[in-house]
Amino acid sequence: MDPVLIIACGALARELKAVIAANGWQHVQLQCLPADLHNRPERIPEAVREKIRAGRARFTRILVGYADCGTGGLLDRVLEEEGVERLPGAHCYEFYAGTQAFTALADAEPGSFYLTDFLVRHFERLVIRELGIERHPELASMYFGNYRRLVYLAQAEDAQLHEQARQAAARLGLEFHYQFTGYGGLHTAIVRFQRQQGRDARTEQVSWQS
Incomplete structure (x- = not known):
């Protein structure tokens, strides 16, 4: 499978590692930014952008393991510019609890x-x-x-x-x-992303073969 990079908040590191291990995803690598950034949310968007751009040379697909996290939509603006998806919701409390x-x-x-x-x-x-x-x-x-x-x-x-x-x-x-809550929507969102990437990859292959 194509290599996947998850750029995440350090506050989710333990749970994301557990999800990756439980699903046996050898092709997925996790890179975390300091959880302390939540005290300075205005710094999160550009910190994420730097990670995305640094990862493009090695990874075919990238997912951002943040919600909006107090950035007031600024993170979404960066991700739209970079063409990268993030976890759903306003903050981790929402996707843990649902x-x-x-x-x-x-x-x-x-x-x-x-x-x-x-x-x-x-x-x-x-x-x-x-x-x-x-x-x-x-x-x-x-x-x-x-x-x-x-x-x-x-x-x-x-x-x-x-x-x-x-x-x-x-x-x-x-x-x-x-x-x-358990891992709640966090596990669901990561699995859904993986499945979607798999479908996209098969579609690309069929289009190329045809």
Whole structure:
């Protein structure tokens, strides 16, 4: 099969590697950008563009493992210019939970702060330290004063992560809500992309032979 490159957010690395391994895709390579870019979403589009252009010489097909991720449509503009597809949705919470389930969560409590397995593992670094709460605890109420609950969208059934998420909610003074999602729409989207590429490749071959 033609070589495929997935350019992804580092926050999805563990799950994407698992999907690739589970399907035995030897022809798929994963390259991740730092998850810290989510704190500077305006930098994501050009960082992705650089990866796309660097990968074109080696890879026939490229998929971008980002949702919009706070870029306000700028990532989609870059991908349209480069002719590359991305994962569906506004953010990883949506494609993990699924659009319908995520909409229901948001409607039930608009003031929800979401965590995934990755964000639970790196809560201290990405939330407490990056937002300056470690040095200035009073900032927690400024950042999270309008939130009511913390929603942990779990990819793995892990008791330790569950407890860490619960502690994170308590630290921010938020109600705790747990919802197991598994890989959700992430797995579905990657498999669909692979199948589509396979159909496209067969169509190209038939057209060439005819």
